[in-house]
Every structure is written in C-alpha cells, then in structure tokens.
Amino acid sequence: MPTAPVIRSDVPGSFARSVFHERHPELVRQVLDALPYGPAERAAVQRLLAESVTGVLEPPAEDAHDRAQWLAWGEGLWGRPWGEAPFLWAESWFYHRLLDAIGYFRPGTWQGIDPFAPFKNAELAGAAVDDELAALSDLDDLAPARRDAALLSSALWGNRADLSFAMTSEQGGSTDSDLLADDSALLWAELDRTRGGRICVLADNAARELLPDLVLIDHLFTRGSATRVDLYVKPRPYFVSDATTADVLATVERLRSAPTDAAAAIGRRLWHALGSGELTVRTHPFFCAPLPFHDLPADLRAEFTGATLTVLKGDLNYRRLVGDRLWPPTTPFADAARYFPSSVAALRTLKSDVITGLSPTTVARLDRTHTPWRTTGRHAVIQVALRN
Numbered sequence: 001m002p003t004a005p006v007i008r009s010d011v012p013g014s015f016a017r018s019v020f021h022e023r024h025p026e027l028v029r030q031v032l033d034a035l036p037y038g039p040a041e042r043a044a045v046q047r048l049l050a051e052s053v054t055g056v057l058e059p060p061a062e063d064a065h066d067r068a069q070w071l072a073w074g075e076g077l078w079g080r081p082w083g084e085a086p087f088l089w090a091e092s093w094f095y096h097r098l099l100d101a102i103g104y105f106r107p108g109t110w111q112g113i114d115p116f117a118p119f120k121n122a123e124l125a126g127a128a129v130d131d132e133l134a135a136l137s138d139l140d141d142l143a144p145a146r147r148d149a150a151l152l153s154s155a156l157w158g159n160r161a162d163l164s165f166a167m168t169s170e171q172g173g174s175t176d177s178d179l180l181a182d183d184s185a186l187l188w189a190e191l192d193r194t195r196g197g198r199i200c201v202l203a204d205n206a207a208r209e210l211l212p213d214l215v216l217i218d219h220l221f222t223r224g225s226a227t228r229v230d231l232y233v234k235p236r237p238y239f240v241s242d243a244t245t246a247d248v249l250a251t252v253e254r255l256r257s258a259p260t261d262a263a264a265a266i267g268r269r270l271w272h273a274l275g276s277g278e279l280t281v282r283t284h285p286f287f288c289a290p291l292p293f294h295d296l297p298a299d300l301r302a303e304f305t306g307a308t309l310t311v312l313k314g315d316l317n318y319r320r321l322v323g324d325r326l327w328p329p330t331t332p333f334a335d336a337a338r339y340f341p342s343s344v345a346a347l348r349t350l351k352s353d354v355i356t357g358l359s360p361t362t363v364a365r366l367d368r369t370h371t372p373w374r375t376t377g378r379h380a381v382i383q384v385a386l387r388n
C-alpha cells in the first residue's frame with residue numbers, strides 16, 4: 001500500500017489549523033457556558049486553549065493516572081509545537097486534556113461528569129428527534145428494498161448532525177449528487193449472503209446520529225441480517241458529541257417512551273435485545289487513543305475477527321480506518337481498508353480532508369466547484385471493503 005502525507009494542523013489555511021484556531025475556542029466557550037465550573041477549572045481550560053495554539057506539547061503531569069500510556073503514545077512529540085503532531089493525535093490529546101482541565105479524572109465535584117452532556121441531552125430531547133420518531137411510523141408501508149435504503153440513508157445522513165460540526169457549518173438537505181460513492185447494493189448483497197451473523201457497529205455521535213444507528217441495528221435483527229450486534233462506543237466523553245454507554249441507554253429510552261407505536265416497538269425490541277445479550281454495548285480504551293485502527297490492540301482485533309461485517313460511522317472512524325493522510329482521492333477504499341480484521345462498511349459524511357475511493361470524474365466535478373467539498377459535511381460516502 002503506498003503511503004501519503006500525514007495531516008498536521010500547522011499548515012496555513014488548512015482545515016486542521018482552523019479546528020485548533022477557530023473551532024476549539026468556540027467549543028471551549030460553549031462548554032464553560034453550559035455548566036457552572038469553578039475558577040480553577042475555567043483557568044485550566046483557558047491555559048489549555050492557549051497552549052494548544054501557541055505553546056508546545058506539555059507532557060502529562062507526574063500524577064496523571066495514564067501518564068505512562070500517554071508518554072509512550074507521544075514519544076518524540078513532547079516539547080514540540082502542537083501543530084507538528086499528527087492532526088488526529090493532537091485532537092485526541094486536546095480532548096483528553098480538556099477532560100483533565102474540567103476535573104473529569106480527579107476526585108471532586110466534576111469527576112465523571114460529561115462536559116458535553118448538556119448539548120447531547122438537549123439534542124435528544126429536541127423537536128428534530130420528535131419528528132424522526134414520528135417518521136418511523138411511515139416505514140412499515142415501504143417495500144423491503146425501500147425500507148433498507150431509507151434506514152441506511154438515515155444512519156448515513158445522521159452523521160451530518162454532529163454537534164461539533166454544527167458549531168461552524170450550516171446544515172441543509174441532501175441530494176443524490178451529494179453521495180459521492182455508493183456501495184449500498186454490495187452491502188445489502190453481502191448481508192443477504194452472510195445472514196444471521198455477528199455485526200459490529202462503531203458508533204460515532206450521540207443523540208440525533210445514534211438514534212438512526214439504533215433503528216438500523218433493530219432493522220438488521222428484524223430482516224435476519226444479524227443474530228448478534230456488538231455496538232462499540234467511547235469509554236468517556238470525546239470529540240464533543242461521541243456516544244458513550246450512557247448515551248445509548250438514553251436513546252433506547254427515548255425510543256421506548258415515544259408516543260408512536262412504531263418507535264416505541266423499536267425501543268422495546270432493542271431493550272429486549274440488550275437484556276438477552278443479542279445486542280451488546282462495548283467499549284475499549286483504544287477508542288480514545290490518538291492512533292489509527294492500523295494499531296488495533298490484540299484484544300480488540302480479536303473481537304472484530306470473525307464478525308461478518310463491521311460498520312464504521314462517521315468522520316473520525318473513517319480517518320482512523322484509512323489513516324489520517326492526504327490520500328489521492330482516487331485511492332481505492334478497499335486498498336486502504338483491507339488490513340482491518342473483518343469486512344467493513346463506512347457510513348460517513350465528509351468533514352475532514354481525508355478521502356479515498358472516488359472516481360476521477362467525481363473528483364473533477366467537485367474540484368470544479370472551487371468549494372472546500374472535503375470538509376463542509378455536505379457530501380457523504382457509503383463504502384464497503386469485503387474480506388474474502
């Protein structure tokens with residue numbers, strides 16, 4: 001597999017640089033507004049913000065619980081400017097440090113308190129989710145193939161509803177031309193071939209994204225595509241809106257308590273599947289590691305081995321799957337994802353510079369628009385790599 005330059009945030013005018021210089025200050029403002037943190041937490045967050053744009057990577061504190069792990073992950077980077085680290089690495093360290101700054105890891109008022117919960121909870125309780133729940137009632141009237149397509153499409157475009165992304169972009173409806181690669185026929189054919197297997201789903205964001213993901217999981221059970229689904233979430237708050245186990249439970253409850261029969265029935269089935277072990281919610285420290293999936297630890301690799309399919313949701317999982325690099329966009333997706341221990345399907349809206357698997361005509365069409373099409377979140381891909 002040929003290689004490509006690793007993305008860094010020290011390139012003037014780049015998307016990665018704007019994440020540190022524009023998005024993070026806004027994120028920090030919202031986090032500090034959302035909960036009544038004390039002066040010590042507020043000052044620590046502001047110090048982090050300043051360090052991340054003008055300072056160097058300070059090694060973890062002597063008493064940090066995971067100091068040894070981070071020292072190893074950051075070998076060769078400590079003491080260097082943040083922008084010289086890989087973008088993926090630096091973002092992951094930023095979110096780790098943000099939790100540290102607000103007291104998430106220390107005994108005290110804020111230990112274990114999700115700083116992003118106010119945003120996730122508001123979104124889950126909001127009118128947009130009411131509408132999504134009500135719309136589930138229409139699905140029963142659809143022919144099976146249309147229902148497959150509708151539920152896959154909801155899970156795909158649900159990735160647009162990323163809270164971090166919503167801070168700096170406008171959202172809008174999607175059109176067919178926004179879907180830049182569509183392997184959905186291959187996906188359904190593979191699921192029909194491997195009926196009744198174990199499917200892994202790597203969740204991305206909570207609330208409005210997790211809701212259609214859970215509805216899709218229910219559909220995979222009811223259409224016989226899976227007898228078991230392992231849903232992987234983050235072990236702690238990460239990248240603003242990433243789903244944790246608490247978010248899964250809140251979303252299943254939102255479905256179960258929905259006023260419409262169709263949504264409530266899905267919630268009850270998921271609840272039952274959790275209780276029977278057909279659906280498991282799993283996590284692993286590696287999901288908050290600053291590394292691509294090429295570095296999967298042996299225990300996690302073993303969990304994916306033997307799955308009929310692993311579905312990866314969202315931009316961050318895509319970056320970790322193919323590597324956070326400036327690939328030529330026509331690089332075959334299957335070449336980039338072949339190393340993964342199971343067949344994979346990526347459902348991702350494009351919110352960062354990484355992309356593979358596009359046709360030359362699609363790339364030419366997008367480039368002619370002279371828009372930052374890789375990062376606006378307007379476009380999406382459904383890409384499949386089968387492991388034979």
Ligand SMILES: O=P(O)(O)OC[C@@]1(O)O[C@H](CO)[C@@H](O)[C@@H]1O
Nearest residue numbers: 019162164314315316317351352
């Ligand atoms: O994985 P998601 O939720 O689809 O996207 C997360 C994400 O858009 O947020 C970052 C910017 O803060 C991007 O670099 C990143 O990929």
